[in-house]
Amino acid sequence: xxxxxxxxxxxTDGYYAFILQECIYSYPxxxxxxxxxxxxxxxTVQLQFNSTVGKFVAFTEKDMQHAKAWNEDxxxxxxxxxxxxxxxxxxxxADEIVLNKVVKPKxxxxxxxxxxDNHSTILMCSAYDFYPEQIKVSWLRDGKPMTSDMTxxxxxxxxxxxxxxxxxxxxxxxSGETISCMVEHASLIKPLIYDWDPxxxxxxxxxxxxxxxxxxxxxxxxxxxxxYYKKKSALMGMRAIPIDxxxxx
Numbered sequence: 001x002x003x004x005x006x007x008x009x010x011x012t013d014g015y016y017a018f019i020l021q022e023c024i025y026s027y028p029x030x031x032x033x034x035x036x037x038x039x040x041x042x043x044t045v046q047l048q049f050n051s052t053v054g055k056f057v058a059f060t061e062k063d064m065q066h067a068k069a070w071n072e073d074x075x076x077x078x079x080x081x082x083x084x085x086x087x088x089x090x091x092x093x094a095d096e097i098v099l100n101k102v103v104k105p106k107x108x109x110x111x112x113x114x115x116x117d118n119h120s121t122i123l124m125c126s127a128y129d130f131y132p133e134q135i136k137v138s139w140l141r142d143g144k145p146m147t148s149d150m151t152x153x154x155x156x157x158x159x160x161x162x163x164x165x166x167x168x169x170x171x172x173x174x175s176g177e178t179i180s181c182m183v184e185h186a187s188l189i190k191p192l193i194y195d196w197d198p199x200x201x202x203x204x205x206x207x208x209x210x211x212x213x214x215x216x217x218x219x220x221x222x223x224x225x226x227x228y229y230k231k232k233s234a235l236m237g238m239r240a241i242p243i244d245x246x247x248x249x
Contacts, residue, residue: 017041023087030091035084049080102187103162105130109181109194112168123169123196125181129162132186137167140180140193146171173198 025033035051046063049056058067070076105127113122139146149171183192
């Protein structure tokens with residue numbers, strides 16, 4: 001059940017009155033919509049128009065005359081019909097903005113843990129910044145759903161109308177297999193499938209990157225040292241030759 005609300009307030013000398021318009025419905029086509037327009041004074045509802053009965057109803061004895069007069073006034077009754085149509089119009093606008101809004105998820109597949117000794121691997125499939133909230137993230141082995149391995153899922157709201165989800169998979173890798181993360185969402189024409197590349201786990205990639213950087217640095221230092229050694233050796237090999245000034249005289 002959805003309720004669409006409009007509120008108008010009037011304040012004077014410490015007293016206040018307000019008009020509350022409500023559209024209550026549960027079906028997308030608004031076929032069961034009920035329009036209510038309530039008139040209240042200092043938190044007490046005195047008169048209310050109900051589209052189900054098509055007239056105003058008084059909640060206090062002193063307002064029964066007002067309800068009778070308004071029900072007999074064609075201009076006021078026509079105004080209630082107009083207000084009801086406006087309410088429907090605003091609901092349709094809101095549905096287009098909120099209920100029909102879809103945003104595709106951004107997906108990332110990453111390695112959480114790799115235990116070479118126990119041959120155990122934990123992967124995480126994360127989907128970010130999607131709307132609406134309903135989403136399905138599952139794991140596939142060679143294109144078929146995985147049911148025997150341990151999985152866990154964490155869903156949370158970002159606080160800005162968007163959502164994120166993180167699903168973990170703990171499994172024992174097998175040679176030649178393909179592990180995939182499949183994401184299904186209202187924003188997608190078909191499911192997104194991301195294959196995990198187990199050729200080189202992330203820790204090993206980091207080790208190789210660090211090793212490569214160290215190797216390059218070592219080559220630079222060695223080359224500089226060799227150049228310095230050769231230059232110093234050449235200078236040490238040069239001897240000063242004494243000059244006999246008496247011969248020149």
